[in-house]
Amino acid sequence: MHGTVCINDMNSTKVVNDLFSEDFRTDPYWWDDVDQPDLGSIVPPAEADVVVIGSGYTGLSAALQTLRGGRTTVVLDAETAGWGCSTRNGGQISTSVKPGFNELSAKHGAELAFRILKEGHDALTWLTRFIADEKIDCNFDIPGRFHAAHNPTQFARLAARIGQEPAGLETGAYLVERSDQRAELGTDTYFGGAVFPRHAALHPARFHRGLLTRVLEGGGTVVCHCPASDLSREGPAFIVQTPRARIRAGDVVIATNGYTGALMPWLRRRVIPIGSYIIATEPIAPDLMSRLMPKNRIVGDTRKLIYYYRASPDRRRILFGGRVSHSETDPRRTAPRLHADLIEIFPELAQVRISHSWAGFVAYTFDTLAHIGRHDGVYYAMGYCGSGVSMAGYLGMRVGQRVLSRTQGQTGFDDVTFQTRPLYSGNPWFLSPMVAYYRWLDRQNR
Numbered sequence: 001m002h003g004t005v006c007i008n009d010m011n012s013t014k015v016v017n018d019l020f021s022e023d024f025r026t027d028p029y030w031w032d033d034v035d036q037p038d039l040g041s042i043v044p045p046a047e048a049d050v051v052v053i054g055s056g057y058t059g060l061s062a063a064l065q066t067l068r069g070g071r072t073t074v075v076l077d078a079e080t081a082g083w084g085c086s087t088r089n090g091g092q093i094s095t096s097v098k099p100g101f102n103e104l105s106a107k108h109g110a111e112l113a114f115r116i117l118k119e120g121h122d123a124l125t126w127l128t129r130f131i132a133d134e135k136i137d138c139n140f141d142i143p144g145r146f147h148a149a150h151n152p153t154q155f156a157r158l159a160a161r162i163g164q165e166p167a168g169l170e171t172g173a174y175l176v177e178r179s180d181q182r183a184e185l186g187t188d189t190y191f192g193g194a195v196f197p198r199h200a201a202l203h204p205a206r207f208h209r210g211l212l213t214r215v216l217e218g219g220g221t222v223v224c225h226c227p228a229s230d231l232s233r234e235g236p237a238f239i240v241q242t243p244r245a246r247i248r249a250g251d252v253v254i255a256t257n258g259y260t261g262a263l264m265p266w267l268r269r270r271v272i273p274i275g276s277y278i279i280a281t282e283p284i285a286p287d288l289m290s291r292l293m294p295k296n297r298i299v300g301d302t303r304k305l306i307y308y309y310r311a312s313p314d315r316r317r318i319l320f321g322g323r324v325s326h327s328e329t330d331p332r333r334t335a336p337r338l339h340a341d342l343i344e345i346f347p348e349l350a351q352v353r354i355s356h357s358w359a360g361f362v363a364y365t366f367d368t369l370a371h372i373g374r375h376d377g378v379y380y381a382m383g384y385c386g387s388g389v390s391m392a393g394y395l396g397m398r399v400g401q402r403v404l405s406r407t408q409g410q411t412g413f414d415d416v417t418f419q420t421r422p423l424y425s426g427n428p429w430f431l432s433p434m435v436a437y438y439r440w441l442d443r444q445n446r
């Protein structure tokens with residue numbers, strides 16, 4: 001392994017230079033071939049039918065609907081367009097609902113559990129069609145996911161979960177025993193796993209750029225470096241205050257997910273921002289890539305603090321992500337830990353350096369479900385719990401339909417209360433001990 005990186009304690013981690021390639025960057029790998037769009041310093045209009053706050057997948061997808069429904073629409077972002085998770089993620093696409101049928105049934109009854117899980121399936125189908133219909137060039141592919149069991153108990157749980165899929169929610173998943181694992185993934189670390197053949201992959205920044213282009217072509221106004229700092233009512237209208245203008249809006253959509261701030265305390269109290277971190281390796285030899293990723297699957301594992309990884313679309317690099325911290329904002333500090341975890345899975349990468357390391361904030365919720373709705377007249381969709389590539393665009397689309405008063409805007413999430421907890425105001429003080437506890441749990445071999 002390179003140098004003398006200490007990985008035991010985030011606070012004392014020393015970053016050694018030879019872990020990083022000469023061209024090392026702390027920007028997402030995806031930004032190498034998709035520039036951050038420069039939309040100039042547009043002054044927002046004084047009035048719009050709809051103001052959307054946040055320009056990621058949720059916000060742009062909502063805007064596309066309202067524009068195509070004939071409403072003038074302004075999208076605001078505090079940073080550049082798509083600066084949040086939507087150009088930083090791993091580009092892995094699943095059915096995006098974390099709890100399984102049994103857990104949801106116990107809480108909500110079988111009928112609602114079915115409808116909630118169906119939304120995840122619909123989100124995947126919607127994204128596949130949307131990319132094709134809109135002709136978005138974003139390396140979309142369906143390589144399938146290998147969901148790796150990090151201990152024998154988790155393998156048994158995977159088997160049970162697959163065996164209990166209710167009629168109408170079949171995923172087509174099948175088990176892979178440990179003895180056959182190398183056909184899926186070049187490691188012996190795991191205890192077998194399951195293949196989800198319909199799970200897909202894309203280039204997140206290219207997908208975002210495609211959405212942005214459609215919004216601009218549809219006549220939308222996208223204003224960057226323009227945070228919404230205050231939201232108030234003036235009769236039936238909303239007033240959105242920004243540093244550059246005061247905008248009078250008929251409807252407002254909040255699409256800020258893991259970056260939800262003080263604008264609407266009711267929402268901030270309901271989402272838990274958690275850091276998610278990725279490294280990209282420098283290019284590796286094609287024969288090594290063929291050994292490590294023989295079927296080009298996207299990969300996730302069963303740990304509480306999940307690792308998710310894949311090959312880059314050109315199959316030259318491994319992109320390896322995890323929840324190594326909950327709030328660290330310096331990707332140079334998280335890179336050594338991720339690198340150590342990567343080579344535990346693939347020892348053959350020990351001498352391979354890191355070319356990119358970056359992070360973003362995802363939004364968890366107290367029930368680990370996404371939420372969509374309207375509060376005090378303001379529409380919102382958020383809380384994708386780290387699985388938003390399909391769900392964010394899909395629920396953004398549904399929010400847009402709601403703004404247009406269309407019945408298709410209804411979803412299985414509508415009947416689930418968006419919970420908070422007493423004394424929680426948006427600062428997740430409880431994460432540090434939770435992350436430590438989960439790390440301990442993940443190390444148990446049962």
Ligand SMILES: Cc1cc2nc3c(=O)[nH]c(=O)nc-3n(C[C@H](O)[C@H](O)[C@H](O)COP(=O)(O)OP(=O)(O)OC[C@H]3O[C@@H](n4cnc5c(N)ncnc54)[C@H](O)[C@@H]3O)c2cc1C
Pocket residue numbers: 053054055056057058059076077078079080081082083084085086087088089090091092093094226227228229255256257258259260261263276277278308321358359360361362381382384385386387388389390392
């Ligand atoms: C490292 C990482 C890896 C991930 N990997 C995956 C994956 O492989 N698969 C998957 O399904 N999901 C993944 N996700 C999650 C997924 O990217 C998100 O769920 C999804 O992009 C959320 O989109 P969004 O539009 O709701 O939010 P975002 O894309 O985060 O956009 C929110 C925007 O709101 C803006 N904003 C905030 N406050 C204001 C304000 N007051 N005024 C104006 N603008 C404001 C922010 O600047 C930001 O641009 C990952 C996330 C991260 C960070």
